[in-house]
Amino acid sequence: MRSTFLPFSSPSISEEEIAAVSDVLRSGWITTGPNCGKFEQAFADYCGADGAVAVSSATGGMHCVLQALEVGAGDEVITPSMTWVSTVNLICLLGAKPVFADIDRGTMMVSRETIEPLITDKTKAIIPVHYAGASVDMDPIRELAAERGIALVEDAAHAAGTEYKGERIGKKGTCIFSFHPIKNITTGEGGMVCSDDAELLAKVKSLKFHGLGVDAFDRQTQGRAPQAQVLQPGYKYNMTDISAVLGLGQLAQLDGFNARRTELANRYLQALEQIPGIQPLELPTHDQLHAWHLFIVRVEGDRDGFMAALKQQNIGTGLHFRAVHLQKYYTETFGIERGLLPNTEWNSDRICSLPLCPSMSDADVDDVVEAIKTVLKKD
Numbered sequence: 001m002r003s004t005f006l007p008f009s010s011p012s013i014s015e016e017e018i019a020a021v022s023d024v025l026r027s028g029w030i031t032t033g034p035n036c037g038k039f040e041q042a043f044a045d046y047c048g049a050d051g052a053v054a055v056s057s058a059t060g061g062m063h064c065v066l067q068a069l070e071v072g073a074g075d076e077v078i079t080p081s082m083t084w085v086s087t088v089n090l091i092c093l094l095g096a097k098p099v100f101a102d103i104d105r106g107t108m109m110v111s112r113e114t115i116e117p118l119i120t121d122k123t124k125a126i127i128p129v130h131y132a133g134a135s136v137d138m139d140p141i142r143e144l145a146a147e148r149g150i151a152l153v154e155d156a157a158h159a160a161g162t163e164y165k166g167e168r169i170g171k172k173g174t175c176i177f178s179f180h181p182i183k184n185i186t187t188g189e190g191g192m193v194c195s196d197d198a199e200l201l202a203k204v205k206s207l208k209f210h211g212l213g214v215d216a217f218d219r220q221t222q223g224r225a226p227q228a229q230v231l232q233p234g235y236k237y238n239m240t241d242i243s244a245v246l247g248l249g250q251l252a253q254l255d256g257f258n259a260r261r262t263e264l265a266n267r268y269l270q271a272l273e274q275i276p277g278i279q280p281l282e283l284p285t286h287d288q289l290h291a292w293h294l295f296i297v298r299v300e301g302d303r304d305g306f307m308a309a310l311k312q313q314n315i316g317t318g319l320h321f322r323a324v325h326l327q328k329y330y331t332e333t334f335g336i337e338r339g340l341l342p343n344t345e346w347n348s349d350r351i352c353s354l355p356l357c358p359s360m361s362d363a364d365v366d367d368v369v370e371a372i373k374t375v376l377k378k379d
């Protein structure tokens, strides 16, 4: 058994990044400023996106996008229940109704087939979630959304560096990334909205800062902008320059991080083949490049007991995610019962995320595999 605890994830932050953050702290300008502008440009360039707006979290970015799309009372928004709660919470907070699409049992992602039957004349938006670093099969869903004139917003929180048919997620459509500490790159907290819809992006840019016409930092004068006017009531979701400079350093390492994640994931895949009762997620059959945000397995039997037993072996795990539709507020408010989303529920009962982050060694993976063998033997 390991002598030290292996956390399920920990951020990789270099001394150069710490020095860059210190420089910003000493510079006299720590909130949204020149580093945010640079980070937005660098991230858009990385994805091949037309434009990007930095925000304080993916959740804040999603709030601005849904507001910009005028999602509100009487509207329905189709999204998987196998997602982080933030999206579904926001749909409700905006007064709209979440409509849950089931996922593929193997890859845990939505498809045109699971979305299309749910469309009504109230459907305002569709929010697919790229899962664990793999890409949703977007083309059929893009066609569906275009045919029906429905907005499409991609939850790309797991998909920094993911490619679909040779293009990075973020290049097409409207995509929202997260830089929470467990994601593929981090800014402490933070997010990025990329979009090929310039009008939408301009609205997001305003909504993330009170609905004003400009930021406090004026890029022309390199200083404080004159008091701007409210165009529409907005939020306070701007990114700080402290976060942005960290993001610039992290972005430069993203491909290297993802390459290491891929090596570790392949090592898991090979080792776990020999262990019955542990089933990793299936890889999509469409053309894509995996960013390996998470390494998820489905556990036969008592999953919660399995996670607790691994913890006793000094191995941390995560649960991404407990199906949203089965959580207290959602079952009570919408009268939802088990059975609505069979593949979502099947996975929600079995999934467990094993440790995966670029700082891990091959020996760490081997420790996890040994611990799994030990835990399964005890059953």
Ligand SMILES: *Cc1c(COP(=O)(O)O)cnc(C)c1O
Residues within 6 Å of the ligand: 056, 057, 058, 059, 060, 083, 084, 086, 087, 129, 155, 157, 158, 177, 178, 179, 180, 190, 191
């Ligand atoms: C992390 C995550 C979010 C939210 O990101 P924040 O930056 O923490 O707001 C949204 N969706 C999914 C699928 C996530 O994993």
